[in-house]
Amino acid sequence: MKDKHIIELLDSASIASLSKSELSEVQAHARDCVSCGSAYEAAQLSEVILRSRAQVTFEPSPFFQTRVMAALREQNAVESVPAMLRLWKSARALVSSMAVTTAALAVLSFVLPAPITSVVETSVDSAESFILDHGNDDQMSYAQVLSAIYDEGDEAR
């Protein structure tokens, strides 16, 4: 292994899990190869800090059990409220806003006049009469009919 780079080996297993012979071969190669040497040093330090990190643990406080039981009672109290009531509580705002929107639409539809519709109807009527007036004229092309309709529409607007 002395001539073989060891970086892949360092990434595939922790240094602590290497056998004695593997480790001595890794060290021998790391001494002679600059890139593997720095990789080995970094891998060693990484393992040291990871082991230190694993040592940092917290113990539960004496009040932890009480705190969990209180949270559990609270959770159970929320769940004991009937489902329909909870649904109504959460949907109340949505239902109110939908009612307001419906009322507003009803006012707009039935109380206020609709001028745009009458303009369109007028323009369609004028176009119809124009075409019918020229109905006997066999020379009127499809393009002329279309331009007559659109011209009338534009004028009406």
Added chain:
Amino acid sequence: MDLDLAHQAQAGDESAFAEIVRRYSPRVFSVASRFFRQRSLVEEAAQEVFLKAYTQLGSFEGRGSFEGWLTRIATNTCLNMVRSAKRRPELTVSDLTDDENGWLDQQSAGEAGEPPSVENTVVAADLADRLLSVLSPEDQQTLLMIDGEQASVKEVAEVTGWSESKVKVRAFRARKKVREAMEKLLSYKGTKVKSLAE
């Protein structure tokens, strides 16, 4: 016995669930400590774990150990909490505190063989958190268990529910990333020391 406790708790016996909390709090805290360094966050996560466990008690059939079942819930709960937290940007040498710089110098000078003091352990753990922040929460958990706690690939697979090959891939990828980040840090540090000396 655990199965009896679980059945009693599921039937609404509060004292049975309180006993579960008392018995398994140290284990849940130990799992949560892998993910969080602030006591308040560890406690919050542990409470969340027990509330989840309570609602899922019916799914514990007693085939495996109760501790294993709870550890899995704890791991997944903490992973979800960490996933929703913001990831920190890549670590550079200028981000290192004086203590962390000093610790790295001490290690490079060959004092690694000495038993670490409590202060040094905390500094090294801080540095570990900074380096681990370049990884996904799943890769952090895998590397911390295998290289930090010397857990086997099988143990990690059991706790997380991943396949063993997935754990191996995660460990390889995480180890490589952390090693490269550390190498980069050491090389920057070396350059800085050299330029100061010149």
